[in-house]
Amino acid sequence: xxxxxxxxxxxxxxxxxxxxxxxxxxxxxxxxxxxxxxxxxxxxxxxxxxxxxxxxxxxxxxxxxxxxxxxxxxxxxxxxxxxxxxxxxxxxxxxxxxxxxxxxxxxxxxxxxxxxxxxxxxxxxxxxxxxxxxxxxxxxxxxxxxxxxxxxxxxxxxxxxxxxxxxxxx
Numbered sequence: 001x002x003x004x005x006x007x008x009x010x011x012x013x014x015x016x017x018x019x020x021x022x023x024x025x026x027x028x029x030x031x032x033x034x035x036x037x038x039x040x041x042x043x044x045x046x047x048x049x050x051x052x053x054x055x056x057x058x059x060x061x062x063x064x065x066x067x068x069x070x071x072x073x074x075x076x077x078x079x080x081x082x083x084x085x086x087x088x089x090x091x092x093x094x095x096x097x098x099x100x101x102x103x104x105x106x107x108x109x110x111x112x113x114x115x116x117x118x119x120x121x122x123x124x125x126x127x128x129x130x131x132x133x134x135x136x137x138x139x140x141x142x143x144x145x146x147x148x149x150x151x152x153x154x155x156x157x158x159x160x161x162x163x164x165x166x167x168x169x170x
Contacts, residue, residue: 008158062111070103
């Protein structure tokens with residue numbers, strides 16, 4: 001079974017929003033259709049499905065891992081090479097704090113970058129259907145489906161909403 005995509009092009013936001021509503025009413029699943037636009041509209045302006053992101057978890061887990069690694073690294077280093085200075089304890093918390101802070105921040109930042117790449121689904125090895133006029137202000141509504149019988153439904157929704165052009169891709 002192959003995945004097919006269809007792109008309906010609109011010049012105004014109202015017909016594009018009507019197409020999104022029509023796709024919902026036609027029984028297409030949320031997340032199977034989306035809006036492509038080069039103009040910054042508010043999120044949800046077309047009634048599109050807004051996926052829940054998990055980006056906040058990446059820096060949190062990265063910071064926890066970095067902090068744990070820093071405590072382990074500094075403690076093991078000070079215990080492996082004990083230098084007793086003036087009768088002070090071998091494990092000096094104040095000397096460890098700097099390394100713990102730096103490792104926590106470093107691993108949190110690295111995990112954030114990895115999270116951004118992961119949540120952005122980069123690199124996109126299989127780009128979807130697109131039209132260069134979208135960067136000129138046109139609005140594209142993309143619908144993806146597995147069942148070829150849904151092609152007629154999607155075309156009728158786009159035509160009813162007033163799509164200026166409909167493109168097909170497999």
